[in-house]
Amino acid sequence: MSQTSFIDEIQEMNLAYLLLAQRLLGEDREAGMFRLKVDAETADLLLSLNARQLTQLSRSNQLLCHFASISAQRLQQVTQDPRDQGLSGLHAALLLADTPFERPDERARR
Numbered sequence: 001m002s003q004t005s006f007i008d009e010i011q012e013m014n015l016a017y018l019l020l021a022q023r024l025l026g027e028d029r030e031a032g033m034f035r036l037k038v039d040a041e042t043a044d045l046l047l048s049l050n051a052r053q054l055t056q057l058s059r060s061n062q063l064l065c066h067f068a069s070i071s072a073q074r075l076q077q078v079t080q081d082p083r084d085q086g087l088s089g090l091h092a093a094l095l096l097a098d099t100p101f102e103r104p105d106e107r108a109r110r
Contacts, residue, residue: 010060010062010063012058013063013065014057015054017064018046018058019054022047025046025047026047029043
């Protein structure tokens with residue numbers, strides 16, 4: 001796959017993520033903030049972006065969505081869960097919900 005193709009896919013992913021984020025925050029702000037692991041200021045900013053601004057932001061060559069400080073061990077617990085299929089989704093949600101929120105500036109200091 002060429003570099004251009006990767007960048008195109010990243011930009012598509014960014015736009016989809018931003019649209020989903022706006023939808024989650026618009027329907028239930030608190031739940032959306034929890035699921036996206038964003039603070040109130042970021043939530044307000046995301047909700048205020050118009051279509052042109054969303055498109056402009058999505059054109060970055062860096063992924064806007066990321067694993068929120070999830071350790072490899074936590075991901076392994078989620079993906080290798082031997083539980084009944086009916087409970088595995090709930091178990092995964094509980095494991096991932098336990099991941100603490102970190103502001104981007106806090107991550108940069110580590």
